Amino acid sequence: MPRGARARQPAFGGSTRARVVARANARRAIALGADVAVDETQLNAFLDSLKYDDKGLVCAIAQDVDTGAILMQGFASRDAVAYTLRNRKATFWSRSRSELWCKGETSGNFIGVESVHVDCDRDSLIYLGVPTGPTCHTGAHTCYYKRVDGRDGAAAKVDGGRHAAEEALTTLYELEATIEARRVEAVADDVKPSWTRRLLDNPELLCKKIREEAGELCQTWEENEGKEAATNEMADVLYHSMVMLNKQGVPMSDVLAVLRRRFGTSGVDEKAARPPKKLIDPSK
Structure with missing residues (x-):
């Protein structure tokens, strides 16, 4: 296995991993413009409970609901938080322009909010949602695209950062990025390819x-092999x-988005609603 002034109303108009992210965003793009019913009494009680700083702001962090990536960090006024909860689009207070700012109102790259979470001190929020395009003004998926530590990190090397510009990846997406890197790397004729590359070049071996x-994962239960064996076999199943998925051009974010849509739905009903599979013609 590889290793605050008068707020104006927001106007709504319209790297190594860049290709994967672009494909994922195209499929996962959502439009959450419709207002969501909100109990105004409860909303105001919540807004009153937040611990704003001396400028009337709380920290607001936008996080990708599927990948776990921290997309950006900003500050939100009471109106910004209220707008976010009513309209399901990540909204902040622009300190430089002193106005309400809905992320994406200029670029079109909104962050559709699935849920909002408050920390124990009630002075910080997480907007958990789905970006419809790059979050950073540079075109990067997130604003956190440079690694600081390590031999080639930004702290050690001018303009450094892993792969020059690399977002902070969770374990699952680190693995996905590694698999993608193995797929596109050039392999000399006299150099033994990596196991990942061998699998990508040999679909029959991959399926096998x-x-x-x-089967080995099931065996850990059938033969009572224990938790460690089950953990290792599940890691192998997930990796392969x-x-x-990479072979078929499917990003993991699409898989996780499917799982999220199934929350609260009967597994039996969900499976019954799927289109029938094409049967293999035994005569061919």
């Missing part, structure tokens, strides 16, 4: 390994399955 690893 997925079936094999799935992600290689298969």
Whole structure:
């Protein structure tokens, strides 16, 4: 396995990982412009409970609901938080312009908000949602696209950062990025390719390994092999399955978005609603 002034109303108009992110954003793009019913009494009580700083602001962090990536950090006034909760679009207070700012009102790259969370001190919020395009003004998926530590980090090297410009990736997406890197790397004829590259170049071997690893995961239960064995086999199943996704051009964010849509839905009903699979013609 690889290693605050008068607020104006927001106007609504319209790297190594760049290709994967672009494909994922195109499929995951959402329009959450419709107002959501909000109990105004409860909303005002919540807004009153927040601990604003001396400028009337709280910290607001936007996080990708599927990938876990921290997209950006800004500040939100009472009106910005209220607007976010009513309209389901990440909204902040622009300190430089002294006005309400809905992320994406200029670029079109909104962050559709799925849920809002407050910290224990009630002075910080997380807007958990789905970006419809790059969050950073530079075109990067997130504003946190440079690693600081390490040999090539920005703290050690001018304009440094892993792969020159690399976002902070959670374990799952670090693995996805590694698989993608193996897919596009040039391999000399006299150099043995990585295991990931061998799998990508040999779909039959890849399918065989997925079936094999799935069987071994089941065996950990059937043979009472214990939690450690089950953990290791699940890691193998996940890795090989992600290689298969890469082979078919499917980003993990699409898979997680499907799982999120299934929350609160009966598994039996969800499966019954899927289109029927094409049966194999035994005569061919």
